[in-house]
Amino acid sequence: MTPAIEIDHLVKRYGDFTAVHDVSLRVESGEFFGFLGPNGAGKTTTINAIVSLSHADSGRIRVFGHDNREEWRQARRLIGLAPQEYNFDRYLSIRDVLIFQAGYFGLKGPAVRARADMLLERFGLASKANQEYTRLSGGMKRRLTLARALIHEPRLVILDEPTAGVDVELRLELWALLRELNRDGLTIFLTTHYLEEAEELCKTIAIIRDGRIVTQQPTTELIARGASLQEVFLELTRA
Amino acid sequence: MIAAERYNTVALFTLVRRELIRTMKVINQVIWPPIISTLLYVFVFGLALGNRIQSVQGVSYAQFLIPGLIMLQVIDSSYGESSSSIFQARFMNFIQEMLIAPMSAFEIVSGYVLGSLVRALLIAALITIMGALLVHTWPVNWALYLGVLCLVSLLFSSLGLIFGLMAEKFDHLAALTTFVITPLTFVGGVFTSAQMLPAALRNLELFNPIFYTIDAFRHSYTGVSYLPLPFSVSMIALLAVASYAIALRMFASGYKLRT
Numbered sequence: 001m002t003p004a005i006e007i008d009h010l011v012k013r014y015g016d017f018t019a020v021h022d023v024s025l026r027v028e029s030g031e032f033f034g035f036l037g038p039n040g041a042g043k044t045t046t047i048n049a050i051v052s053l054s055h056a057d058s059g060r061i062r063v064f065g066h067d068n069r070e071e072w073r074q075a076r077r078l079i080g081l082a083p084q085e086y087n088f089d090r091y092l093s094i095r096d097v098l099i100f101q102a103g104y105f106g107l108k109g110p111a112v113r114a115r116a117d118m119l120l121e122r123f124g125l126a127s128k129a130n131q132e133y134t135r136l137s138g139g140m141k142r143r144l145t146l147a148r149a150l151i152h153e154p155r156l157v158i159l160d161e162p163t164a165g166v167d168v169e170l171r172l173e174l175w176a177l178l179r180e181l182n183r184d185g186l187t188i189f190l191t192t193h194y195l196e197e198a199e200e201l202c203k204t205i206a207i208i209r210d211g212r213i214v215t216q217q218p219t220t221e222l223i224a225r226g227a228s229l230q231e232v233f234l235e236l237t238r239a
Numbered sequence: 240m241i242a243a244e245r246y247n248t249v250a251l252f253t254l255v256r257r258e259l260i261r262t263m264k265v266i267n268q269v270i271w272p273p274i275i276s277t278l279l280y281v282f283v284f285g286l287a288l289g290n291r292i293q294s295v296q297g298v299s300y301a302q303f304l305i306p307g308l309i310m311l312q313v314i315d316s317s318y319g320e321s322s323s324s325i326f327q328a329r330f331m332n333f334i335q336e337m338l339i340a341p342m343s344a345f346e347i348v349s350g351y352v353l354g355s356l357v358r359a360l361l362i363a364a365l366i367t368i369m370g371a372l373l374v375h376t377w378p379v380n381w382a383l384y385l386g387v388l389c390l391v392s393l394l395f396s397s398l399g400l401i402f403g404l405m406a407e408k409f410d411h412l413a414a415l416t417t418f419v420i421t422p423l424t425f426v427g428g429v430f431t432s433a434q435m436l437p438a439a440l441r442n443l444e445l446f447n448p449i450f451y452t453i454d455a456f457r458h459s460y461t462g463v464s465y466l467p468l469p470f471s472v473s474m475i476a477l478l479a480v481a482s483y484a485i486a487l488r489m490f491a492s493g494y495k496l497r498t
Contacts, residue, residue: 014498048498051339052338052339052497053335053338053339053497053498054497054498055493055497055498072341073247073341074341076339076340076341077341079339081335081339083335085332087331087332087333087335087336088333089257089328089333089336090327090331090333091257091260091261091264092257092260096260100253100256100257100336101336101340103249103250103252103253103254103256104250104253104254104336104337104340104342105250105340105341106247106249106250106340106341107249108249108253148336
């Protein structure tokens with residue numbers, strides 16, 4: 001089966017600073033993949049390279065077999081991004097945030113409106129559909145970020161710290177949602193600083209430090225020696 | 240549900256629709272002020288002071304004023320719309336919604352440019368109606384009227400995108416309007432005919448691109464222009480295409496958009 005993400009020898013530099021050194025990764029289709037690392041390790045740079053927000057200096061990225069430079073339209077169409085920061089269009093209602101995002105992906109019509117309504121219902125936002133996002137609580141904004149990432153029915157969704165700053169109840173709610181989406185066949189690429197979250201959700205984990213992958217293996221193997229993920233993480237990421 | 244592969248026209252027109260929603264949400268900032276200020280110009284300069292001026296290019300001063308005022312507002316609204324919209328999208332980072340989508344630089348730039356054009360046409364239509372009702376003047380050459388409007392809007396909305404990408408703060412956008420566009424527009428023939436100016440100033444006007452736009456546009460009303468019409472229209476078209484190409488190049492390279 002074609003992998004969801006194949007990164008070969010990715011290098012990204014900012015002037016003299018190399019943010020990502022020769023990173024290679026493979027995420028299987030349908031996988032729940034955790035991408036962990038300390039602050040500044042290169043997680044967001046790698047994500048930005050996958051979604052084309054950043055130009056790689058060298059290396060190659062394929063999304064479900066589509067090169068994200070040569071076949072950028074096909075590659076982008078298959079990815080949904082839920083960034084860590086809220087970046088909604090302030091002039092649109094919550095429902096329109098979803099409908100316009102679908103429009104940018106080339107989708108329109110009654111099917112899109114129905115899907116927007118379905119997602120708003122599923123994420124508990126239906127009663128707020130006509131409001132502006134500024135009137136939503138933090139938890140609701142987090143759910144809207146996820147709904148927007150899913151509006152165009154991507155096969156891969158990239159979640160950059162989806163539960164940062166949310167309370168325990170919402171975190172558990174989001175975990176249940178993510179598990180459900182993954183069960184339905186969606187590939188999930190997750191970055192998080194909550195190691196218990198990665199341990200709970202991810203089948204495979206890669207850890208990046210100083211722009212280099214230090215390990216990539218199934219979660220069960222990573223913690224097989226009886227150590228917690230936190231202990232393994234600290235061991236691998238300490239200089 | 241998936242759009243055609245070669246062009247994502249759904250995305251382009253989604254962006255145009257988004258720009259119109261934005262225009263309507265800030266209608267008191269962007270539509271009524273140019274209409275009110277034009278009304279004041281017509282009353283104060285055109286009807287009150289204009290009575291002391293003999294006919295200009297064969298029409299009353301108030302009638303002479305209308306095409307210049309349309310250009311003034313079209314230039315201002317085209318530049319303002321695209322520059323502030325792209326700057327806000329960058330500043331608040333919702334530009335990412337488009338950057339991660341299968342949208343080309345052509346589709347993004349054209350979406351903003353068309354959004355600006357629709358706003359400019361709306362303002363131009365309102366002032367045209369005002370001119371017809373208040374001073375009984377209207378275009379005699381509608382093709383020229385529409386053609387120049389579209390080219391001028393293309394030119395200044397493209398410039399708006401260029402400066403909206405370059406700007407680091409809102410102040411930078413205002414600086415270009417305050418120090419370049421507004422002065423050049425005012426001395427570019429909104430209120431005066433080139434024939435009213437001393438010879439030295441008249442020659443200087445040839446270095447003012449806005450002079451070409453007003454001179455050609457006024458021809459659609461009066462049938463008279465200072466410069467040969469094909470020359471003015473060619474100059475505007477050249478500048479518009481060049482500005483659009485630069486904006487396109489900046490978006491395609493990801494300038495200040497992609498790291």
